Amino acid sequence: MSGLTFVGAGALIASSAAPASAHTAATVQQSSCLLGACDAPAGAAEAAVRSDDLTPQDSFSGEKWGIIGRNTLGGPNAVLRDGPYGRRTAMFAATQPPPYGDGSLGIIVGSGNDKIAFGNETIFAGDRLSSIRTLKYWVFAGVDSLTGVILPNITIEVDPNVGTADYTSLVFMPDRSTSPSAPATPVPNVWQQYDASATGSRWFATGTTGTTIACTQATPCSFADLKTKLPNAVISYSLGISKGRDTPFIGAVDGLQVNETVYDFEFSGVRTRFAR
Numbered sequence: 001m002s003g004l005t006f007v008g009a010g011a012l013i014a015s016s017a018a019p020a021s022a023h024t025a026a027t028v029q030q031s032s033c034l035l036g037a038c039d040a041p042a043g044a045a046e047a048a049v050r051s052d053d054l055t056p057q058d059s060f061s062g063e064k065w066g067i068i069g070r071n072t073l074g075g076p077n078a079v080l081r082d083g084p085y086g087r088r089t090a091m092f093a094a095t096q097p098p099p100y101g102d103g104s105l106g107i108i109v110g111s112g113n114d115k116i117a118f119g120n121e122t123i124f125a126g127d128r129l130s131s132i133r134t135l136k137y138w139v140f141a142g143v144d145s146l147t148g149v150i151l152p153n154i155t156i157e158v159d160p161n162v163g164t165a166d167y168t169s170l171v172f173m174p175d176r177s178t179s180p181s182a183p184a185t186p187v188p189n190v191w192q193q194y195d196a197s198a199t200g201s202r203w204f205a206t207g208t209t210g211t212t213i214a215c216t217q218a219t220p221c222s223f224a225d226l227k228t229k230l231p232n233a234v235i236s237y238s239l240g241i242s243k244g245r246d247t248p249f250i251g252a253v254d255g256l257q258v259n260e261t262v263y264d265f266e267f268s269g270v271r272t273r274f275a276r
Contacts, residue, residue: 028170063168064122065270068238071155074114076243079106082267084140086190099138099191100264101271104254107152109243117155119240124258127136128168129158129233135197135223136257136276137241139174141188143251149188150175150246154196157237159207160230167236168209169243172218176202191254197223205230 050206067078082103086096100102109116139151154172174182174194181200195201202220210216213229221229241253256263257275264271 011182024060025160033228049197052126054156063270065120065240066118068119068121068240071238071242072102072115073245075110076114076116077106077108078116078118079108080104080267080269081106081252084142084170084210086140088190089137094189096191098109098140098252098254099193100262100273101254101266103266103268104140104252105241107241107243107249107251109249111248112246115245117240117242119238119242121154121238124156124235124239125207125237127235129230130227131157132227132258133197134195134257134259135172136193137253138191138193138255140252140254141186142252143188144270148180148247150193150244152241152243152249152251154240154256155242156239158230158233160205160213161232161234162230163212165208165212167207169206170226170230170233171204171206171217171242172196172223173202173204176220178202192235193255199224217257257267 021267080103083098084104084106085098086095087094088096090186107116107118135154138152141149143149143152152173153174156170159166159200160168170252172194174196177194177196178200180250181195181198181202183194186192196203199222199228201223202212203215203223204217204220204228205213205226206216209230214227215221215229227233239258241256243249254265256265260275262273264273
């Protein structure tokens with residue numbers, strides 16, 4: 001795992017309060033700033049509440065998040081950081097804040113030979129794939145053009161309980177997905193949300209499982225189809241954000257939502273929030 005850089009609260013975010021995963025939440029305090037009142041992004045595909053409209057469960061309770069070394073290769077970079085800010089208009093200033101809080105998870109993958117995974121190997125283990133109703137995240141691509149750029153994805157490692165394999169990775173394909181799963185018009189240098197659980201989503205399973213269920217990278221299926229074809233699949237090793245060995249990328253992700261829980265990536269750590 002040489003060449004990796006990870007800053008801002010360390011690779012593992014420690015806290016005395018256990019994360020609620022996708023299950024429960026404790027109401028704490030709600031602020032007042034909505035994205036609509038804080039320089040809202042243009043277009044329905046970019047519209048969403050600011051993090052301050054989501055009730056924090058704890059101050060910083062998202063423990064056990066970090067780089068997954070066994071799924072990382074080469075010299076990529078995953079950094080809990082402040083910003084970045086999007087630029088929605090011709091104005092010089094970048095004023096669109098991250099969708100949740102003030103920070104995000106910055107990702108840099110320098111070549112098609114590098115890959116990186118940032119996720120949680122503890123809190124989702126043992127959960128059934130069928131229990132996931134909502135799965136969303138936000139992406140900021142810090143490039144001049146999205147042509148030929150493969151965006152970071154959501155990857156879930158599971159025991160498929162179908163066929164002979166006891167392991168497969170389920171990979172969301174944001175670039176192959178269509179509205180309402182993906183923005184109707186993906187654009188760079190703007191925060192946009194991807195709904196990996198919605199109609200129009202495209203997923204594939206790695207290894208022999210993909211062939212067994214007819215859901216491969218060449219012939220992907222929707223998240224609903226995936227759950228139907230893997231009715232007894234159980235999350236085994238991790239759920240998180242990945243950037244595979246395909247194209248270079250520089251940008252960030254934020255607000256990974258699993259059911260009612262939003263994982264807010266901040267410079268100080270990973271904060272859990274309750275999505276209303």
